[in-house]
Amino acid sequence: MSRFVSAALVGAALLVSGNAFAYDAAAGKAIYDASCATCHKTGMMGAPKVGDKAAWAPRIAQGMNTLVSKSIKGFKGTKGMMPAKGGNAKLTDAQVGNAVAYMVGQSK
Known part of the structure; x- marks a missing residue:
């Protein structure tokens, strides 16, 4: 019983922290190539x-949940803007997360 309770508590902690979704950077490359590269390859x-690395470091420091959320919802900052889902409304939230994971992995 205590193992079950421990597992349940760990699962609940992951859900609360927002880290329950595992991003797939390998799958994200195709999404990046098709939908993100237009802006993220040229600036x-x-x-x-x-x-x-210098441009991505402060963004990566915000955490994946923040990066993915801003990428899904869109974001306007002082240096530019990110349209919701990169302007491709057909992307799922998971696909956006995977593309972000790919970009982060290439930018560390």
Whole structure:
């Protein structure tokens, strides 16, 4: 019984912290290539270029949940803007998360 309770508590803690979703960076590459590269390869609209560690470091420090949330909902900052789902409303939240995971992985 105590193992079950421990597992339940760990699961609840993950849900509360928002880290229950595991992002798939490998699957995110295809989404990046199709929907994100237009801006994140060139820096269009102030997008941080993939691989630019200095530009990504403060964003990565905010945590994946914040990055994914801003990517899903859209975000306007002082240096640019991110349209909701990169302007591709057909993307699922999971696909956006995977694409963000891919970009983060390439930019650490």
